[in-house]
Each structure stands twice: as C-alpha cells, then as structure tokens.
Amino acid sequence: MHFGPHLLLAALEGLVTSAVLALTALGLSLVFGVMRVVNVAHGEFFMLGAVLAWAISTAISGHPALGFLAALVLAPLIVGLIALVSERLVLRRLNYNPEATIVATIGMLYIIQQLALTFYGPEARPVEPPFSYRILLPWFGYSGYKLSIIAASALLLVATWFVLTRTRIGLVMRATQYDSETAQAFGIPVDRVYAGVFALGAMLAAVAAVLIVPISQAHYLMGQDPLLLSFIVVIIGGLGSLRGTVVAAVLIGLSDGIISVFFSPTLAKIIATLLVAMVLVFRPQGLFGTASR
C-alpha cells in the first residue's frame, strides 16, 4: 500500500479510538466538573458496559442486530443504576470529600473488577457486530460498523452538548458545578444533581464500551486502558470543558492510530504521556479549561 492510503487507514482507526475515548472521557470530565470527584472506578463502568453487552446479546437469539440493539439500550441503563446505588451508598456518605472519594472509588474499582471475574470469568468474549457491511474504497475495504461507531459517538456528543447548554437540566448541572452553595439557595437539590451526574457519567462510559465491544471483545480487565486514556484526555482538554474533551480525544486517538501504524504503539503512549506532562507544566488548566477562581 502507498503512503496516502496507509495514512487514511491509520487515521480511520485513530478516529474510531477517538470516538470511544471522547464518550468515556466526557463521562469522567462531567463527574469531576460537577461533583469534584475523581472517579477512579470510571474504567470499571466501561468494562461493565462491555460485559453486560455480551450477556444481553447472547441471551437474545435471532439476528445479531437485535441483541446488539438491546445491549445498546439496556447495558447503559443497568450500569447507570449500579452507579446510582454506589453513589448513594458510598460517595454521598463521604460528603463528596475529594480525597476520601479517590480512595473509595479505588475500592469500588476492585470490587467491581472482582465481581466481574467471579460471575463473568477470565475469558475474553466477542460480541457479534450488528451488521458486517464493508465499504470498498479504491485501496482497501473498511468495516462499515467502525464508521458507524464514529457517527454514533458524534451523535451522542452533540446530544450531550445540547442537554448541557440548551436545557434546564443542563442549566441546573452547570449552576451546581460553578457554585453548589448558591445553587442550593436557589432551590436546586444539589445531592440529587450529583446522583444524576454520577449515573450519567457511568452511562457514557457504558455506551462507549457497548459500541467498541464488537471490534475488541469483553474482558474483566478491559477498563484500565480507557481509564488512563480518559485521564490523559481530560487533563489535556481541561476539566469540565466539553469542547476540550472532544478536541483532546480526537488528538490523542488520531496520534495513537497514526503513530501506532507507522512507528509503534509504545511510542504513541510515550508521546501522549509527554503531552500530558507538557500541558501540566505550561497550561495546568488544560487547553480549553478556565483557570480556577
């Protein structure tokens, strides 16, 4: 293959990574932005989404698209519910203390991981993609499903942006983020907003996992990479900035795809981490974040 088509292939692979990463990181960013909670268990909600997608799609017989669609709707809902329960049982009782919640979510990470190992097992299991249409380009064929991941992610990001900036729910979430005490003085039930945001963050990770599982496979340790990459994206993009999260996810995803193809995946990770270090040194609030007041 010539350089041009090769680059196009690498860029497409990178965009798929970006798409999934943007959704996952957005969940992490929302939870930190509104609640000031660093959710170390975020990757486990991602993993749960994938594992549940496998469970749901294998439980439903018939055309693979049916099982996949069921998983796409049900898995995030179940994960959201689990997040809601853990928020009520753990984070709320710690009064959302920034240090205590880090330790608590580390605990949640191991509990969820071990539960998955116990009930799901150590195997990596595939989920059948809902369709296997291949788009034929002049130089190579490319999975139509992978392109649909990019489209689905873009759609969800736009929907999230719309909710945040154009609806009352978004207004309430932003008010809570900027000044939770004053928000309460204006009738906003801050603890219910927190519960909702935590569930929403987990659901975004779960949706991302359901989308990726037909091309990667579900495994009980699969949450670690997304967690690390999400942190990288959120730090580069600026915490609480939706635009920054998306831009950073595309940047990291594309560079990961292209550098992995032409050089090596290790170099891609080295460069991403170096970028984080540079951002932390020269622009600690992130590329699009606003300095704290």
Next chain:
Amino acid sequence: MTQPRAEALTISGLDCFYGEVQVLYGLDLVLNKGEVLCLFGRNGAGKTTTLKAIMGLVPSRAGSIRVDGRELTGLPAHDVPKAGVAYVPQGRRLFAEMTVAENIEIGLMARGKGKATRENVLELFPLLRQRLRQSSGTLSGGEQQMLAMARALCLEPQVLLLDEPTEGLMPSMIAKIRETVAKLRVSGVSTILVEQRVDAVLSVADRVSFIENGRNRETVDVEKLRADPSAVRRYVGVG
C-alpha cells in the same frame, strides 16, 4: 413609625456551629412584615452566619427559624427558597460563566415563576435587559450586584436577605441599590440587610439589630439611633 405588626420571620434561641466552633449563641431576631431590618456589627459577629442559617446553608443545632408560621430549621437547604426566602450573598456569588439571562432563569426556576416575573424584575433593573446575552462575570461590580438582586427577586420572595450589597461599589451604584431596597419595601417585601457602614443603614432601615459575639444585643428604631447614635459606637466602635 413601627407599630406592632405581623412578623415575617422569627428567629429564637438559634445556636450555630462551624465544625466545633460555636458562632451563634441563642440568637433572637424578629423581622416585621414590610420592614427593612438591618444587622449591624463587627466582622465575625455572626451577621452572615445568621443569613446562611436562615437559608439552611449552615445547620442549626438548636432554636427555631419561622417564616409565616412555617419552621425552616430541618428543611433541606434547597427547600428554603421555596418557602419564599431569597438570598443575595456577600460577594454576589453569580454563576459567573453563565449569561445574565441564564442567571435570571435559575432565579425563576426556584419557585416556578414565569415571564411576568421576569418582566417585572427587568423593569426594576432596565440595564440588565441590554446585557442578557453577556456572560455575567464580565459585568461591572454594580451591574453584578443588580443581577444578584434581580436573580433573588425572581423568586417573588416575602423575605429578602441582603448581605452587604453596597460593598465595594461606587457611590452612584450604592444610591441605586438603596433606592431599590426602598422600592421593595413599598411593595411589601420584608428585608434583612447586613451592613458595615452606618450611613448606608440610617437612610434605608426601619430598625437596626446590633449583633455581637453571635448574639442580638439590642434592636433599636432607626429614629432613636439618629437622635442618639451612641449605640453604634458601643457595638462597632465607629461612627
């Protein structure tokens, strides 16, 4: 001027703590309907804490706060504004990254008020109407104070709590804020005003409560204070 009137807000025996540090010691306070009551006292006397306690933002360990016969202590903080109490915090505390319109919308949402309320409030502060799309953090200090008051008035409150609204403003803005407080009194809103400057107090207040060490030492009619300002010197040491 102050005949015995119906009480808009009654605080009795209020104890409040920040952690283990007691700030209010059995504070008593009565706000009559339609009056402007000023809380006056030194820094750290407990004026702001009193307002925060009314809003449920500082928990009270003992005592009661009643609005129109309804007990507020024990309510979650987000239910207090629904009882008709609006708060203009010290330092304004606007949602600075949001637009003027969004700040007003948050105020309207608190008690489900609509367009008519919004119009009334914008009538009171016509300047804000030209700034609706502007991010509220970029307004001048005086405009921010107006927006903070507008946001609170969107609740159509029976009781308004104002914490040092004239702090750091230029004289023309201070006059404007004072004028607004007077207008609100005419329309029947009962106001608790926290102030540090005695001249700002004398022109708008009906009565003045002197707060010292977390207690309400004395409540005086403003006429009496004008005639004999010795109380100001006694509690605050200026004047």
